[in-house]
Amino acid sequence: MPILYVVWTQSKAFVLNTLHAIRQPLVRAADRGLFCPAGDFWIDPWRPVARAVITHAHADHLRPGCESYLVARECLALARARLPEGARIEAVEYGEAVTLNGVRISLHPAGHVLGSAQVRVEHHGEVWVVSGDYKLDPDPTCAPFEPLRCHTFISECTFGLPIYRWPASAAVAAELVRLRREAAAQGLPLLLGAYALGKAQRALALMGDDAGPVALHGAVDRITHVYRGAGVPLPETQAVADLPRKHDWAGWLVVAPPSALNGTWARRFGRAPRVLASGWMTVRGARRRRGVDAGLVLSDHADWPGLLRAIEATGAGRVLLTHGHTAPLVRVLRERGLDAGTLRTEYAGEEGSEEPGADAPTHDAEAPGAVDDAAEASTGMYDRASDTPDTAVDA
Amino acid sequence: MKRFAALYRALDASNRSSAKEAALAAYFADAAPADAAWALWLLCGERLPQPVPVRVLKAAAMQVNGLDEALFADCYEAVGDLAETIALLLPTGGADDGTPLDRWIAERVIPLRGLEPAEQTARLAVAWGQVDSADAFVLNKLLTGGLRVGVSKALALRGVAAASGVPATTLAARMTGGWTPSPQNWDALVSPADVQAGRGAQPYPFRLAHPLDGGPETLGSHADWLAEWKWDGIRGQVVRRESAHLWSRGDEDLDAAFPDLVADALRLPTGTVLDGEVLVAQTGADGGLVCATATTALDEAELPPVALAPFAALQRRLGRKSPGKALLASHPAVFLAFDLLELDGNDWRERPLGERRAAMEALLAAHARSSPQPRLFAAPVLATTDWAGAGTLRAAARDIGAEGLMLKRAASAYGSGRTRGDWWKWKLDPHSVDAVLVYAQAGHGRRAGLFTDYTFAVWDEGALVPFAKAYSGLSDAEIREVDRFVRRNTLETFGPVRQVRAELVFEIGFEGILPSRRHKAGVAVRFPRMLRWRQDKPAAEAGTLAELIALANAQGGTLEPDRVG
Incomplete structure (x- = not known):
């Protein structure tokens, strides 16, 4: 009798799940972002919505104007720094589940930047994971990517071609140190163009004490303070703005957003060599187009082997790709017998800048925003689940 | 390695x-x-x-x-x-x-x-x-094949000069005329011995001109300048020493391709080097060269010494490594000299242009008298009274198949390479038509991954017919903007080629127009490039095929586009 009961309930669940899946997907690409109709919330919306679940604080994933935001605890200070004052932001621990209209949501480390998360969505036993941006390579500034089992995996695909294979980050850091010393020998600083949120701090952390005296562009400085506040160990830095204009920059490492490298701001560094750190620097044409002296391959996204490894680890039968070179990877996944496709989103990928917003005006002069790390009291938008979700699903 | x-x-x-x-x-x-x-x-x-x-x-x-x-x-x-x-x-x-x-x-x-x-x-x-x-x-x-590393030959030679102590100009002179890589040639190249010894068949490094942007008024008094036609042929040097040779600007040996010119050059006194343009002449009923016919705009003294055939005729000669008798007869080559680099075995390059010119004209006049079938001529110097007069002449350049004017400072030395300031090419403004972007393809090298190679179309009976591909003329910012447009407005993809929504209009400039079977429009333009992005113009108002044909016919052509369906 109990056995029959189990069989009955399991088949009922199976039938219901199947019917539900046929009726509508758990997450789909809609006009304002990735939408979960059952839970009535949006993931990384690109236009204002009521409820936004955020994977990370980069400008194309975290946009102002939403009524409420849900972020990972490590992302809270960054979200505060990036959103207008008074924005309603709630934070959860990695792995802590909340429930919204019966849909269970939890955030898990994506290894992209500080506080970046994959969004795990579970409804009637069906599990979807939205990766946000992620990487598998080690990064001393954020929690490592956590593989999650799921039925459907919505993955980024920024570098979805086999030409993208990252060199070891330690070797890239060593090359940076070498370039800085080479510049020092000529009495010059080294100018490193790296996205203000994530890349800059990762490069600094990788170089450690060999980073030398470090000066930061205002936009980088602001985010670096947030990282330090979160307890990320970083070498000592100073703000360029705090140093005298006629400063002797010989031997310094100056870190700025890529867009600042060739602007008026950078004129004070004279003939200092300019270096860009980005996955796009793999291709010679991209290096030459940016007109820099050297292009180092350092990315916070998964490379081709990384994408394949991450997708395989989910055990997902269906894989939907968002931004980047999606067609080749879709083809490869289909050849492996997976149900694969592309979701149309407005996350930057193909446009040629690894981190969207990298070329947007930087808020150099802007005073640091509220980076108060104290968690805002839970507003009760979400029902907190008392347990952590079981990330293993029998796919 | x-x-x-x-x-x-x-x-x-x-x-x-x-x-x-x-x-x-x-x-x-x-x-x-x-x-x-x-x-x-x-x-x-x-x-x-x-x-x-x-x-x-x-x-x-x-x-x-x-x-x-x-x-x-x-x-x-x-x-x-x-x-x-x-x-x-x-x-x-x-x-x-x-x-x-x-x-x-x-x-x-x-x-x-x-x-x-x-x-x-x-x-x-x-x-x-x-x-x-x-x-x-x-x-x-x-x-x-090629290496293409953003190093000019001149820069490479400066590197060799810094390493060897031999001046870069000497190295350049030693390398002209088909230098091949061998340890012996390297040792000879960087040897401190005198450069003039054993010059042999080698030409001098070609003096290059810069395009003149805007008018010539910035050059100062017109009396300091010589004006010549800018011929639509290929640049060459005739070297007459132990034997006679013809070199292209790319240091390519053209002796086999132009035996008619080399044969005539053998009649020059030894120790002569001429700089000039290789062209093909028209032939008369008797198969001989004919005089250029005067036009209303031009005096006899301003005409080329013989009537010239269009560039396409020269292309037929260039296409043959060694031409047959029939082609030599139907497409006779001529050399219009405009400079004298060596006379009686002496290097004349440091003398003023006026002096070199005068000596060259005397030399070629004597040559014309002694040669039974002269093929080497002095290109005319154009008499002008002021810059406005030069402008009028320039406007008439197409009448004789020239591309515009060359302006050279009369007192200048020949020098070597691309010294700026004494030689200017003042080309005619190109023809132009407003055309619609219809296909785009990703570029190469610096433009890899960006859609930078475009196909343009004009209207013909309500349909857009492609007539030209162009790659150059846009700023980097414009390229990025067009690239975004292409990505968002792709209608169909054919391998690497994307068909895009017919929306963007560009002014396409070009030098000439010919019938073509390769283009659906039935015409092909020479040197097409984008002059500017007509963001003010909707696609419906772009140019027409009839307009292109009219342009071609205004040049004296009688073009019926030979369509292939």
Whole structure:
């Protein structure tokens, strides 16, 4: 009798799940972002919505104007720094589940930047994971990517071609140190163009004490303070703005957003060599187009082997790709017998800048925003689940 | 190979010529003669005869990488360079075996040529394992042909000069006339011995002109300048020493292709070098050259010495390594000299242009009297009373098939290379038509991954017919904007080509127009490029095929576009 009961309930669940899946997907690409109709919330919306679940604080994933935001605890200070004052932001621990209209949501480390998360969505036993941006390579500034089992995996695909294979980050850091010393020998600083949120701090952390005296562009400085506040160990830095204009920059490492490298701001560094750190620097044409002296391959996204490894680890039968070179990877996944496709989103990928917003005006002069790390009291938008979700699903 | 690959990367990484020169000097100071000879030869833009067909190279790479054709094609589209695509896909972990550049080329690259594809594939797989993965790109560049590393020949020679102490101008002079890479030639090149000895058949480095933007008024008094036609042929030097030779500006030996000119040049006194333009003349009923006919706009003194045939006729001669009798008779070549570089074996290049010109005209007048069938003529100097008069002449350039005017400072020395300021080319404004962007393709090199190669169409009976491809003329910011448009407005994809929504209008400039079977429009334009983006103009108001044909016919053509359906 109990056995029959189990069989009955399991088949009922199976039938219901199947019917539900046929009726509508758990997450789909809609006009304002990735939408979960059952839970009535949006993931990384690109236009204002009521409820936004955020994977990370980069400008194309975290946009102002939403009524409420849900972020990972490590992302809270960054979200505060990036959103207008008074924005309603709630934070959860990695792995802590909340429930919204019966849909269970939890955030898990994506290894992209500080506080970046994959969004795990579970409804009637069906599990979807939205990766946000992620990487598998080690990064001393954020929690490592956590593989999650799921039925459907919505993955980024920024570098979805086999030409993208990252060199070891330690070797890239060593090359940076070498370039800085080479510049020092000529009495010059080294100018490193790296996205203000994530890349800059990762490069600094990788170089450690060999980073030398470090000066930061205002936009980088602001985010670096947030990282330090979160307890990320970083070498000592100073703000360029705090140093005298006629400063002797010989031997310094100056870190700025890529867009600042060739602007008026950078004129004070004279003939200092300019270096860009980005996955796009793999291709010679991209290096030459940016007109820099050297292009180092350092990315916070998964490379081709990384994408394949991450997708395989989910055990997902269906894989939907968002931004980047999606067609080749879709083809490869289909050849492996997976149900694969592309979701149309407005996350930057193909446009040629690894981190969207990298070329947007930087808020150099802007005073640091509220980076108060104290968690805002839970507003009760979400029902907190008392347990952590079981990330293993029998796919 | 390792050292040369490192040099390549250093040159590629820097935007500064000083840094490039230093890297070159360090390389040449420390390279064995055979290695240095090959390195210089490659850096000067020379290329090996293709050792392996591209098809075999691709197949070998796919075999080594384990990639299918579609994935390889996607990668190639993103990279825009075959050598680089292959290098990025090769397995990592190759290790350099210490073989120098010259032995790599002589023992592993050149011998590939002509082998069976299977053997080539096997040898390529071995070769890729004998270089550091990071250096595979440079090896692949040797395998696919050119190196193209953003180093001009002049810069490469400055590097050699810094390493050897021999002045760059001397090096340039020693290298003109088909320099081949060998240890002996390298030693001779950097030898401190006198440069003039054993000049042989070598031409002088060609003096180049710069385009004149805007009008000539900025040049000062017109009386200091000589005006000449800018001929629509190919630049050449006639060298008459022990024998006679014709050299192109690319230091290519044209003796076999222009036996008619070389035969006439043998009648010049020895120790003569002329700079001028190679053209094809029209023939009369008797098969001889005919006089140019005067036009309303031009005096007799302003006409070329003989009637010239259009550029297409010269192309027929250039297409033949050694022309037959019939072609020599129907397409006779002429040489219009405009400068004298050597007379009686003496280098005249430091003398003023006026003096060189006068001596040249006297020399060629005597030549015309002594030669039974003269083919070498002095190009006319155009008499002008002021800049406005020069402008009027320029406007008439198309009447005689010229591209515009050359303005040269009368007191200037010939110098060598691209010295700025004394020679200007003042070309005619191009023809232009407003056309609609219909197809786009990703570019190569610096423009890899961006949609920069466009096909343009004009209206004909309510349909857009493509007539030209153009790549140049837009700013980087405009290119990025068009690139975004292409990505968002792709209607259909044909391999690497995207058909886009017919929306963007550009003013396309071009030099001439000819019937063509290759273009759907039935016409083809010469040197098409984008003059500007007509953001003010909707596609419906772009130009028409009838407009193009009218332009062509206004040049004296009677063009009926010969359509092929």
